[in-house]
Amino acid sequence: MRDLRRLHLRFASRAVHAGERPAPRDVVPTVTPIYPASTFLYEDLDRMDAALGGAEGLFVYGRYGNPTTEALESAVAALEEQEAALAFGSGMAALHVALLSCVEAGDRIVASRDLYGQTITLLRLVFGALGVETEFVDILDLDQVEAALAKGRVRAVLCETISNPLLRVTDLPALAELTHRYGARLIVDNTFATPYLVRPGTYGADHVVHSATKYLAGHGDVTAGVVATSAERRWELNELNKTVGSILGPFEAYLVLRGIKTLPLRMQRQCANAVRIANWLAEHPLVERVYYPGLPTHPSHETAVRLLPPGEYGAIVSFDIREGTRERVLSFLRSLQLIIPATTLGDVYSEILYPVMASHRGLSPEERQAIGIGEGLVRLSVGIEDPEDIIADLEQALARLA
Ligand SMILES: Cc1ncc(COP(=O)(O)O)c(C=O)c1O
Known part of the structure; x- marks a missing residue:
C-alpha cells in the first residue's frame, strides 16, 4: 500500500496528494456518496487490467462507469423491474444511443407520429443522415403499425407510453407482441408515465427510456437520461456510449437519485x-x-x-x-x-x-x-x-x- 508520509514530499507535492486516496474504511454511508473521480486507483495492476476489460463492479475511467451513477442505474432498474439500466447526460442522449444500438445503415425504424418534437428531429436529421429511414405511424392503429413493419428491415419501433402533448396512451402489450413478431425491438419513452404508473418492460418493451430531467428527478435542477433494459442490452448500450460519450456526471446522478426517493x-x-x-x-x-x-x-x-x-x-x-x-x-x-x-x-x-x-x-x-x-x-x-x-x-x- 502506498504511504506518502514516508516519502517526505515537498510542499507542492503535498498540496496535490495530501488527504487523497485514503484507505477504504469499514463504514457504510446511508446515502450514496458522490464520486467525482474521473479515474480509479488500482494497487494491483492485474485488477486494473480486469477493470479495463469490463469486469463487473470495477471502475476504471469516468466515461466507462462511475459508482454514483451506477447507484442511480440500479435504482431505475429496480423501479422499472428490469435487470439493468444505463444513465446518460440527457433524455435525448438516452434515446439516441438506444436507437443507435438497434440499427445500421439501410435499416428502418417505425415511430409514433406523437413524439416529443426533438425526438422527431433526431429520427429525421441524425438517423436520416446515417441512412436509417423512419416511417411515422399512428401508434394506436395496430394495422398501420403492422403494415409499416411488413415492409421489412424494421429493427426498432419507438413510442411514448403517454404521448406528448396529446396524452394518447399506447397499448404496450399489443405493440410489444406485434413488434417482436416482426423481429424488431420496442423502445418506449416512459418519461410522462414514470415507473410509478407503468413499467413497459413488464409488457415486453426492450428499452425503457426516460428523460430523468422530468419526474424522476422532479425538482428542475438537473438534465439527465436513462435506459432500463436487460443486462445484455445494457452492455451493448455501454459499449456504444463509451465511444459516444454522452455520460451522466456523478453530481447529476446524485440529484436524480435523491429525487427518486419521493x-x-x-x-x-x-x-x-x-x-x-x-x-x-x-x-x-x-x-x-x-x-x-x-x-x-x-x-x-x-x-x-x-x-x-x-x-x-x-x-x-x-x-x-x-x-x-x-x-x-x-x-x-x-x-x-x-x-x-x-x-x-x-x-x-x-x-x-x-x-x-x-x-x-x-x-x-x-x-x-x-x-x-x-x-x-x-x-x-x-x-x-x-x-x-x-x-x-x-x-x-x-x-x-x-
Ligand atoms: C417525452 C420526452 N422524451 C425525451 C425528452 C428529452 O429529454 P431531455 O430534455 O432530458 O434531453 C423530453 C424533453 O422534454 C420529453 O418530453
Missing part, C-alpha cells in the same frame, strides 16, 4: 391534482377541449384504465383555448402568476408550455395540424401545490380572455 409521493399528489384540474377545465366555457386520459372523453381512456393504476392517469393536462390564436394563448400565459411558463415538465411546481412555440416548434404548421396540435393548445404539467391555488391561477388568467 417519486411515489410526488406522483400521487400530482396525479390527484391533475384529475381535479382536468375536470375543472372541462367545465370552463373558454376551454374548447381537454386532453386527459382520465376523462372518459379522451380517446385513450379505455387503454389508460387497463394499463394505469386506478384513478391515476398522469399529471399532464393539455387543453385547447377557445378561439386559440397565438396572441390569445400568449396573453393567457402572460397572465399566469403561479404557474410557470417553462419548456419542461414533471417538476414539483406547475409549469405550462405552448407546444407550437416550444416542444413542436421544429414541425411545420401542416405537420402539427396532422397530429392534432393546434394553435390554441397548451400543455400543463401539474405540480404538487394546493390544487385550489393552481385552479385560481388558471381561472384569473382565463377570465382575462373573456
Whole structure:
C-alpha cells in the first residue's frame, strides 16, 4: 500500500496528494456518496487490467462507469423491474444511443407520429443522415403499425407510453407482441408515465427510456437520461456510449437519485391534482377541449384504465383555448402568476408550455395540424401545490380572455 508520509514530499507535492486516496474504511454511508473521480486507483495492476476489460463492479475511467451513477442505474432498474439500466447526460442522449444500438445503415425504424418534437428531429436529421429511414405511424392503429413493419428491415419501433402533448396512451402489450413478431425491438419513452404508473418492460418493451430531467428527478435542477433494459442490452448500450460519450456526471446522478426517493409521493399528489384540474377545465366555457386520459372523453381512456393504476392517469393536462390564436394563448400565459411558463415538465411546481412555440416548434404548421396540435393548445404539467391555488391561477388568467 502506498504511504506518502514516508516519502517526505515537498510542499507542492503535498498540496496535490495530501488527504487523497485514503484507505477504504469499514463504514457504510446511508446515502450514496458522490464520486467525482474521473479515474480509479488500482494497487494491483492485474485488477486494473480486469477493470479495463469490463469486469463487473470495477471502475476504471469516468466515461466507462462511475459508482454514483451506477447507484442511480440500479435504482431505475429496480423501479422499472428490469435487470439493468444505463444513465446518460440527457433524455435525448438516452434515446439516441438506444436507437443507435438497434440499427445500421439501410435499416428502418417505425415511430409514433406523437413524439416529443426533438425526438422527431433526431429520427429525421441524425438517423436520416446515417441512412436509417423512419416511417411515422399512428401508434394506436395496430394495422398501420403492422403494415409499416411488413415492409421489412424494421429493427426498432419507438413510442411514448403517454404521448406528448396529446396524452394518447399506447397499448404496450399489443405493440410489444406485434413488434417482436416482426423481429424488431420496442423502445418506449416512459418519461410522462414514470415507473410509478407503468413499467413497459413488464409488457415486453426492450428499452425503457426516460428523460430523468422530468419526474424522476422532479425538482428542475438537473438534465439527465436513462435506459432500463436487460443486462445484455445494457452492455451493448455501454459499449456504444463509451465511444459516444454522452455520460451522466456523478453530481447529476446524485440529484436524480435523491429525487427518486419521493417519486411515489410526488406522483400521487400530482396525479390527484391533475384529475381535479382536468375536470375543472372541462367545465370552463373558454376551454374548447381537454386532453386527459382520465376523462372518459379522451380517446385513450379505455387503454389508460387497463394499463394505469386506478384513478391515476398522469399529471399532464393539455387543453385547447377557445378561439386559440397565438396572441390569445400568449396573453393567457402572460397572465399566469403561479404557474410557470417553462419548456419542461414533471417538476414539483406547475409549469405550462405552448407546444407550437416550444416542444413542436421544429414541425411545420401542416405537420402539427396532422397530429392534432393546434394553435390554441397548451400543455400543463401539474405540480404538487394546493390544487385550489393552481385552479385560481388558471381561472384569473382565463377570465382575462373573456
Ligand atoms: C417525452 C420526452 N422524451 C425525451 C425528452 C428529452 O429529454 P431531455 O430534455 O432530458 O434531453 C423530453 C424533453 O422534454 C420529453 O418530453
